[in-house]
Amino acid sequence: MVSLHTTAILAALAAVWLLVVGFRILPRWRLRHIPLVKPLPFLLGHLLVFVRQPLHECYKRWAREYGSIFLVFFGKNPCVVLTDPDLIRQVAVKHFAKFHDRPSILSAIGSASSKNKRLTALRSGLLVSRGGLWGSLRAAMNPLFHTTALHSYSPIMNDSVGRLLERLEGAAGSGTVPLDIHMLLGRTTLEVIGRTAFGVEFITDGEREDRQAGRPNLVAAVKVIFSAGGFMPGQGIGILFRIMPDWLEPALFWLFFTMVAAKRAALARGDQVVLVESDWRWWSLSSVFVQQNPYKNVTPAPNSVIDMLMRATNKETGQGLKDVQVAVQCNTLIAAGYETSANALAFTIYCLATHPETEARLLDEIDAFGGKEPGLDDLPHFPFVEAVINESLRLYPPAHTTNRECTAPGGCTLLGAGALRHLCAAPQPERFLDAEEASKRHPNAFMPFGLGPRMCIGYRFALQELQIVLIRIYQRFTFRLAAEQVQPLPLRAGLTLSPKDGLWVTAHQRADGGTAASGTTPRPSVPMAATAAA
Structure with a gap:
């Protein structure tokens, strides 16, 4: 006969398994028409890849392998990466109303009227x-x-x-x-x-x-x-925020800012x-x-x-x-x-x-x-x-990269609703003085300051x-x-x-x-x- 304690452990493991599967299957099914960068590591997505190589370098390499649009996972979060100037323009300019905002791992914590001053500051x-x-x-x-x-x-x-x-x-x-x-x-x-x-x-x-x-x-x-990088992909606390369920983020936020970040920097000195x-x-x-x-x-x-x-x-x-x-x-x-x-x-x-x-x-x-x-x-x-x-x-x-999030209630048929978008153009020009070359170059192939209203x-x-x-x-x-x-x-x-x-x-x-x-x-x-x- 299975004990109550064993049953609880099995139920917890089953919940974790369903959580992990949900992280992967549901977003992947919704974005199934977009090439997925492989291999896809268990739970962490592609975060460990970003530990070994800078984000923009990964995108350049994958663009050569998968084309101008591909899908990566930041832990539980799917991210559609665009390197084609025409697609980037659709997101940043043409469909700006649907891609008005930038994603944030803090967007799900609290509300805009939150009384937490640290949170209000970080989101403002x-x-x-x-x-x-x-x-x-x-x-x-x-x-x-x-x-x-x-x-x-x-x-x-x-x-x-x-x-x-x-x-x-x-x-x-x-x-x-x-x-x-x-x-x-x-x-x-x-x-x-x-x-x-x-x-x-x-x-x-x-x-x-x-x-x-x-x-x-x-x-x-x-x-x-700029040196802390705690919320960057594949760095420190950023990994935890991207693999934890949304409902755990407020507790993690409080723990990090009251007990870890300032203390760690001070102890290092x-x-x-x-x-x-x-x-x-x-x-x-x-x-x-x-x-x-x-x-x-x-x-x-x-x-x-x-x-x-x-x-x-x-x-x-x-x-x-x-x-x-x-x-x-x-x-x-x-x-x-x-x-x-x-x-x-x-x-x-x-x-x-x-x-x-x-x-x-x-x-x-x-x-x-x-x-x-x-x-x-x-x-x-x-x-x-x-x-x-x-x-x-x-x-x-x-x-080196910029991003947008589709927040329109009806989504967007361009790529699928709700997923994060990283815009990482791979510009071609070798010179900026040649008028003939400039006339042939895509106007959005080079965008060091971003594009559109959020430039x-x-x-x-x-x-x-x-x-x-x-x-x-x-x-x-x-x-x-x-x-x-x-x-x-x-x-x-x-x-x-x-x-x-x-x-x-x-x-x-x-x-x-x-x-x-x-x-x-x-x-x-x-x-x-x-x-x-x-």
Whole structure:
């Protein structure tokens, strides 16, 4: 006779088995017309593959094997991957109303009116917000990137690059001292976003000193956002969220954020860990910390992003934005303005350092302009600078994939309702100056900033910054890879694609007359487009 205890165990095992089968059979049947990437590991889907190889590299390989559309599983979640520009355009532009939102592993936890402030913050950022809230945020922040505003940013960008040049002069010396140019570029892009978007001078020096003294540091904080990668596919807590049933996600969310994430980072530094719960609105009149707030009498700079957001209205509620919703937009702008631009500049310098013939042509164009500071109206005079940046973005896209979710009540006959979509175009152009080639190229074959209404809101700002920084740097310096720089360049594919361990170079001040004083024998050059991401 089977005992009650044994029966309970068998019932639990049967439930687990049905759960696992349900993860696979039901979504697979609904999307049965789409090629499935094989083999399909038990329960984890393809997550373990993403541990061994970056996501965008897997997609490139599978596109060659399965074609322009295929199906993968992120744990329990099916994901349709598109690499065909026409299909991508249907999702991102033509059928945008049905693919309005980006998927999030937090979308099933709680409701939009959740009182959990951490959850509200994580779901309210411009990148992941959904429905009317996204439209409200986009409309509120659009004036920050109007043409008039962009013109006013050029002097700020030039001034910040001037500080970078001073740092390079101090580090260059004889041209033999290695320096992490990725780190220095990050300080510059962080200063730019602080002054343009917030009207605030961000302090970007003293990271090591602040860490030793136990003081907060902005650069260190931003690095944590992109290095943690806890919710990325195949990384840490992200695996658990993608294999657990939806009803377990709230408990897992609470466990991670209250007991794991902050504690693990602190322990890694050797700190003593004491978790303290505090009111997010520590600056409010009812807060016990109000007397300690050094900014209690400070108002945001006029027309700064904080000023815009505080005057914005949430179309879903008809009310103003919550304090945490304003805060998370600021965090998003700071982090994105720092990371993606610094990565793009570092990749461009890497490409130029390994392709001296391309570098020489770039220098000729820059030298023809003279040593002046370029403004927004001057940038059309630098077509080759723009082409070099575009080619670098093609080879090493900081935003390597983007995604959408079908949330329309009736679904969409394009691919099937409800599944996640990753859009990962595989662009073909090798040059961006050939008008004949450009006319033959699909307009959506190259989309480094996304596509459609959810395209990067600051793409014009980013291109302006990339060109001004690159022009000013190469007016004064050239770079060669330091002896300790590993090749091919190691990459980290997390929220963005970035140099894994920085980019170590030697800086060489250019001689009078605009010739590059490298002090080294030029390497044999190969076409820039032949360089591939590792």
